[in-house]
Amino acid sequence: MTLNTFHFAGFGAKNVTLGIPRLREIVMTASTKIKTPSMTLSIKPEISDVSRDNFCRRATKLCLSEVTNEIEVTESIAKATGGSVSKEYRVLLKFYPEAEYGPEFSITPRLVENAIPSFIKRLEHLISLELRRQGVKVSTKDSVEDEPAKPIDDILGEKIQAIDDLADESDDDDSDDGDNDASDAKRAARRTQMTSYDAPDEDDDSDKEDSPDNDNPSIPLGSKYVSSFKFDQKEGGWAEIILNFDISTKKILMVGLAEQACKQALVRHIEKIDRVFPITNEASDDTRRLVATDGMNLMGIWQYSDIIDVDSIETNDIYAILVTYGVEAARNAIKKEVGSVFAVYGIEVDPRHLSLIADYMTFEGAYKPFNRIAMKTNTSPFQQMSYETTVGFLTKAALSRESDDLTSPSSKIVLGKVVDGGTGSFQILHPLRTKA
Helix, strand or coil, rough: CCCCEEECCCCCEEEHHHHHHHHHHHCCCCCCCCCCCEEEEEEECCCCCHHHHHHHHCCCCCCHHCCCCEEEEEEEECCCCCEEEEEEEEEEEEEHHHHHHHHCCCEEEEEEHHCHHHHHHHHHHHHHHHHHHHHCCCCCCCCCCCCCCCCCCHHHHHHHHHHHHHHHHHHHHCCCHHHHHHHHHCCCCCCHHHEEEECCCCCHHHHHHCCCCCCCCCCCCCCCCCCEEEEEECCCCCCEEEEEECCCCCCCCCCHHHHHHHCCEEEEECCCCEEEECCCCCCCCCCCEEEEEECHHHHHHHCCCCCCCCCHEEEHHHHHHHHHHHHHHHHHHHHHHHHHHHHCCCCCCCCCHHHHHHHHCCCCCCCCCHHHHHHHHCCCHHHHCCCHHHHHHHHHHHHCCCCCCCHHHHHHHHHHCCCCCCCHCCCCCCCCCCCC
């Protein structure tokens, strides 16, 4: 009962918290963020095993480092057009061949290219932190969070949308409500104009192939240090990023920072889900094909309703069940999860005991833990005192002039009265016969 994690026999990939730590999560703390959230998904009968495996690969988080074979960094002195010089770092990411990472991760070079802006953003954030440690004043207020790789078209779309928003503000000042159709037509025309402007003509492809503007299609907006970016469009085998710094900047160990950025940049993932993998069915009479996840995101997995049965999703995150499916579903989840903790060790608990615990934890419509904090919401002062910190609850009840109607079993036991339950819930009246 003191195990922190439990490794399922037969497949060591699935780790879940069990024993005393798991009971504390469920009963004592009613944790909203458990240590090892997971889901069990049922594959639809018509889905083949090959499609199931492809789904597992597509739903598993993939970092840029997993497709990167080698990182080369070259430091040099570059001359600008005005005669000034700067320190230049050339970061070359060499990827594995597409024939290797394509079948393994079910991705294309386009997805790898879409992850480069995320890599650049994280690399610049790490560089800013490194420069601050060297005493250089730089702004690092922009936080970098795990997010899926954003396609280049989406980045361009954000730029177009920002221009549209600014134009909308000016249009609203000079137009009435009846001009909405005209405004929409203007926005559509601007979008078409920008799209046609940004798209290169077929006749000019050869002239623009080596131009600097053509090398920077996916540099994140507001990039601090990156001046150029190239990607191998033919085979997807490499990506080159050029970074420029002031000539007085101290040496930066760029290889280590690039490795960290590769581990943080995401090629593809479902938020809060790290891995999806097939598992064997524990019940011999259950013929369902199951997959498990490391991490939990109910709404994120619903998008695969064509592959999984969304009506039979199971998860060990009780709070997520409460928020998504309601209090009755959370009540049943408490019974199931507490029972499964004891079942691992061959201990069978009467379902009525589990129902009593689940009912008390959810009767207020929320997920209420068994601790002194949750006991504060109880209306019986004597029941509060019988749990923990008797003096504290007694002092609070006395100062607040609280009263107890003695309807709870705990309050009656405190005063030595018979509990209104079991044989104490009724009285027997026996007729008395007297002799004449």
